Amino acid sequence: MEKLVIAGKEFGSRLFLGSGKFSSNQIMEEAIKASGTEMVTLAMKRIELDDKEDDMLKHIAHPNIQLLPNTSGVRDADEAVFAAQMAREAFGTNWLKLEIHPDPRYLLPDSVETLKATEKLVKLGFVVLPYCQADPVLCRQLEEAGAATVMPLAAPIGTNKGLETKEFIRIIIEQAGVPVVVDAGIGAPSHAAEAMEMGASACLVNTAISVAGNPVEMAKAFKMAVEAGRMAYESGLGAVATNNMVASASSPLTAFLNE
Template sequence: MNKDPFYLGGVEFHSRLILGTGKYPSGEIMLKSIEASGCQMVTAALRRVDLDNPQDDILSRIDKNKIVVLPNTSGARNSKEAIKIAEISMASGLSEWVKLEITPDPRFLLPDGEETLIAAKYLAKNGFKVMPYINADPILAKKLEDIGCVSVMPLGAPIGTNGGLQTLSMIKIIIKQSFVPVIIDAGIGKPSDAAFAMELGASAVMINTAVATAKDPVGMSTAFKLAIDAGRKGYLSGLPSEKDEAEASSPLDWIKDL
């Protein structure tokens, strides 16, 4: 067993990859991709789940003993909609986990920080394990942590763009300042992006488009698994850092004589 687990909402995870469940060419390929990736958490849009007929659903084919299903509020445009969706999910016994996504703009699907904070505050107080999807805003991340979210999920680039870690400077601050796991969500396009995120010290990465829309999703999910392991190992093993020139400075000449 790997000796480097991470703890999220009181649960021990050994895989640092979370996969989405949308955009796959078929349910079969999705299941195979999940299995190949070794991931222990997948997210699914609640709007896609038929809570009245759960046995017909894609979720019914996932082994819940091995994999935590993280319902998400994708499609919610404000805190009220998101809270409602999450409450229905909990009431129907689906999950106390919720990936909070509030995207008022249907085009770029950028998260609304203000509404996310309102919904997160309410849901955390009411027993949910809240994982908010946010812009890479270090202040918002701290506020969400303070009110009891179990992780923060800053975006690396706009969702679906495969842009990589374009919010790098802010992600670094979030990781440095956070007590809860930081999971990079959205924008990760290539295994090397995921490795880079792990090298920075991210706790995990969340990937959907890059795997689901690959020519070979199963091959790609394996590649991500390897990249995440490699990046994490690199982080733990002490990466060399960029060099800095250190020149003696004349106002400090006296130091030589100490």
């Protein structure tokens, strides 16, 4: 399998994991291990003054894992820049999952603010991975603004609906000069495999793993699906028959029983 390269850094795994909604930090840590991921997202929150809770950071910090802090909770580009600066200071990385979704009902990204924030953050030296609409025009603009990847959504966050935006993701992949990471809405390993077969560079999965009956086994299943999908893509899939095409034999048609 070809290595994935983002902003000059190589990744052996093409599965990125979100750290949200696991039932415990312990299960999250085991799922991260089982997934083989080398990129894990995290969010930020305000500390409590009498804080005694288990620090989640120590469960994901590992030499092989690139931390990818997100900007969840911000409503516009200016807030995103502030959040990015806080994240860089707190976690010691300039990598950033930019996400600006002011509407809490559908959590859909605000394209205008996302593009503005990408321009600003790239100038400030951040490696910006923007969560975005599956909009091929926007994705080109994000790339021109210096985004390290584009991360179009398959379906709204946490819905597990799969590749609802498939035809647009296909165009994005065809046009992109940066890695395309399918983010949000991937609900089953088959969805991830399909995205990878289409030529996506990676998949970012959270809810489908963290709320599974057995998150650790599900993490493994996603690992295998992403690898299988990528392998199929690199191997070159056979052509799909058009509607009016008749069957094409895969065995010799000599009637040996009748001769």
